[in-house]
Amino acid sequence: MIIPKSSAAWRKRAVSAFRHLILVVITLVMILPILWAFSTALKPQKEIYAYPPTIVPSRIAWENFTKAWQSAPFGRYAFNSVFVTLTILTCQLVNAAFAAYAFSWLSFKGRDTLFLFFLVAMMIPTQVLIVPTFFIFKVFGWIDTYWALIIPFVSNAFGIFLIRQSFLSVPRDLVDAARIDGCGHLGIIRNIMVPSAKASFISFSLLTFTWRWNDYFWPLIMTNSTKMRTLPVGLVFLRTSEGSIEWNVVMAGAVLVMLPVILLFIFMQKYFVEGVMSSGIKG
Template identity: 35%
Template sequence: MARSTLFASKPSVTPGTLFGYASMVVIAAIVLVPIAFILLTSLKERPDIYTEPVQWIPDPFTAENYATVIDDVPFIRYFLNSLLITTVLTVVQVVLGIITAFALVFLHYPGRRIVFLFVVASLMVPNQVTVISNYALVAELNWRNTFAGIIIPLAGVAFGTFLMRNHFASLPREIVESAHLDGTGPFRLLFRILLPMSWPTVVAFTLITIVTEWNQYLWPFLMADTASVAPLPVGLTLLQNNEGSTNWGPVMAGTILTMIPILIVFLILQKQMIKGLTAGAVKG
């Protein structure tokens, strides 16, 4: 009897479970196969890239394409520009997003809900819609080909404000009321009580901002005329045309070099990001 009970308690594989695993495999393949193709192509010699049928495994492996990226374009300059732009935008957006969300949830003033509706509405407006007006304003201020011209128009925080506002609204009101009874001021409430409770969400907000700003292309492309301010996504377009044809080896190598910093940041912060993005759903 005990033996039969033991076997009966084992979970059975249902069609839903099989479908879930199959879906995961398909999604993983869709994501990983292109990345594997880019990586392997970056390690091929130029003639092997254009062979038919496609030769997946490089023979021989070569790092020549990576050397071409470093030698043919000022890669280090572009990397430092991207690092500066991403760092400044991340700090500005995270700080403004947290402060704005705090004001929308914990400060009482007329029109607070209307302000939040404008924030939500701005999420529905594609960035491309504002390109012409922003370009005209930046050109009038003589900010073209400057870091200010690239950074300031991108410093909007609608998504971060929306994310942090919803998180702050989900926190227990008893804690906030107790803090008010103890005479806690707004800044102490934010930095000593709310932020320590919100670390996973702040990390998720930060990581999403880093990835978004590191990969910015359209606006920096319109603003940057020289290598002095151009970020990596813009600078690496110089590799796409070489004597009338595209040398895909260096392009793929440059893509891999651009991805590595973001992958490192993601691997470091992924657990906190998952906690931050799921906290609201669990509480709900």
């Protein structure tokens, strides 16, 4: 049976419209909680429990952000989050670049087996390692220090895998030409590999920044003083002295925490998509 062209075209448009509808629904499900958090952060206290609830506040209560910043040592929490996140990000990028180059362009005995172990490491949940890591750090005296927050994350198996896939897509003729011109391994990494895999480095940086910036569980376990807490842990302490919760202040603190990640992704999403796509070109 031959389906008329008009019927086939209509069916194609219907399927496309249905897919877009599903995407719109999924987008709304993901965005609405964020919009509600922003709305609550801008509301005066009396509007938090108003019924029926409203999205747009009657007035913008900027004082919620000031109170959130002053209710807890947010300045110290912010410094800890920035320092820990950027230190881990720098270490992971350097380690990923060198390890990915070794696994993609150097030939040595056991290379593929060692890389397999890296892939297996990606399957081990962090929670499984918390207890043994805690006792090891306790012996070293690293509990409630930056060492406990940074050392476990200086390398990342997923980052090595992602960057390696991009390095494999670099033409061999380009690498051979660089070697003829006198470039060593460091020169090849700096002048050829890193520029060629720029999108993958940026996408991995975004993922790493998001993971470490939003990490709550690990800092909660490894720190026990105010001076070492990070922003996600600090949100718990946005309470009044009586222990009640002012949700507008809590949401203002949450907005302060999530805003850097949102802005970073908005400006870097093009490179993020390119990096994820280019990592699967060859492997």
